[in-house]
Amino acid sequence: MKVLLVGGGGREHALAWRIAGSPLLTKLWAAPGNPGIAAHAECVGIGVEDIPALVGFAREKGVELVVAGPEVPLTLGLADACAGAGIPCFGPSAAAAMLEGSKAFTKDVLDAAGAPTAAWKRFDDPDAARAYVRAQGAPIVVKADGLAAGKGVVVAETVEEAEAAVADIMESRVHGAAGASVVVEECMTGEEASFFALCDGTRAVPMAAAQDHKRVGDGDTGPNTGGMGAYSPSPAFTDAMRDEVMARVVEPTLAEMARRGAPFRGVLFVGLMLTATGPRVIEFNVRFGDPECQVLMMRLQSDLLPALLAAARGDLSGVSLEWSDDPALVVVVAARGYPGAVAKGEPISGLDRAAAVPGARVFHAGTARGADGAVVSAGGRVLGVAATAGNLQAARDAAYAAVDALDWPGGFCRRDIAHRAL
Missing domain, CATH: 3.30.470.20 (ATP-grasp fold, B domain)
Structure with a gap:
């Protein structure tokens, strides 16, 4: 089976690794991919937002399944365009992708479905949002309604912090068009x-x-x-x-x-x-x-590819997945300054040493090739260093041993992943 994987981050590297291990696979392309994904797929220089080029490439190469990694191409209609070309796509239509594209849409769906969620209200007017915050009190949660790359949520401990979040999102537009409206909801605990x-x-x-x-x-x-x-x-x-x-x-x-x-x-x-x-x-x-995808793929024992194809074709009957009981853990190594501005183009070495740690695997999230062919940083979250072992403590020890094998002075990570469970 010929497969086109759309995306170029750590999630897509984990998916590429698993898809590449399927006996059903005959050819895997990734658009745009990254240096880590290149070990499993042929990378092609098409951006995730260029829907016509992605579908045109899939048609030209006889692709039998398109797998969408990130949310942006889905909200832009990748699955719809693939359907129009007769190509199965793993991922929802643009209309269904509104479950991520709009937090207010999601809340409407949850309420209609009777699913348990936090009490909420949507606002287009920042003054009205601030008035609601003052009436409700804190702690309270303020969310940009649209896509904000996982950064559009503020859990405000005080009313003042919540009002500042409304101003940042709706008036300063720190998340761009995603902040045209906000959802303000009760703060759940747990x-x-x-x-x-x-x-x-x-x-x-x-x-x-x-x-x-x-x-x-x-x-x-x-x-x-x-x-x-x-x-x-x-x-x-x-x-x-x-x-x-x-x-x-x-x-x-x-x-x-x-x-x-x-x-x-x-x-x-x-x-x-x-x-x-x-x-x-x-x-x-x-x-x-x-x-999360990285640890799921580390634990998955079933062939991923037929399950993705079955979902894309609309028939999961008879599909089940097997999982290892062994825990998996991933540590993200990010560029200093993240989630703010970061330096790019810094050389990273020690990747082979890290991958040689028993049970460990290094997923590329924000990397590129420098002028000399060496791997360099190219984003905020740059590497995902994962490991699996017989228990969570051992998996964590292996992951951090692999992190410590890296040579990248410009990188940092948290040192307490899984602290609650341990």
Whole structure:
């Protein structure tokens, strides 16, 4: 089978590694890919937002499955364009991708589906949003309604902090057009978990859960990021919780999306707060999480490719996935300054030493080739150093041993990934 993987980050490197291991695969391309993905796929210089070029390439090469990694091409209609060309695409239509493209849309769907979530209101007017914040008090959560690369959420401990968040998002437009409106919602308490399910429009197959670390600093301090590390399975997310989330969230959401004429195919990422009264939905994403995808792929024992194809074709009947009981953990190594401005083009060495640590694997997230062919930094989150072992402590030890084998003075990481579980 010929496959085109769209994307060039750590999530896509993990997917490329797993897809490349399928006996069904005959050729894998990645657009645009990265130096790590190049070990598993032929990288082609097409950006993730260039939908006509992606579909044209797939047609020209006889691609039999397009796999969308990030959310942006899906919200721009990649799956719709593939459908028009008769090419199966793993990922939802633009209408269904609104589950990530608009937080207000998601909340409407959750309410209609009767799924447990936080009380909320949407605002187009910053003064009205601030008035609501003052009436509700703190702590309270302020979210940019649109796509903000995982950075558009502020958990405000004070009313003043929430009002400042409204000003930043709606008036200063720190997240661009994503901040044209905001969702303000109650602050739920508990542990966060990420649960994933493969969907074919009507059916869902449970995958696995993970817990990630959004704050940039040890002890969950500092600003939110796209994710500084993750581990799976999550001891806090039980089998009973999985069954509850499937029955109360995933299946009713699929039914509601189908009722709206936008059946959801692809992977549904359910961001959860594990509260004292049970799991409640924080948000949906319409793609694998990054860095959660890395630990899921480390634990997956089944062939991924036929499952992706079955979801894309709309028929998951008979599909099940097997998972290793051994935990996996990933540490994100980021460029200093992240999540703010960072320096790029810094050489990174020691990658082979890191990969040689037993149980470890290095996923490239924000790397490029320098003029001399060496790997250099090219983003904020640059590497995901993952490991699997017989227990979580051993997996963490192996991951940090691999991190310490790297030679990149400009990089940093959190040193306490999985601290709650351990």
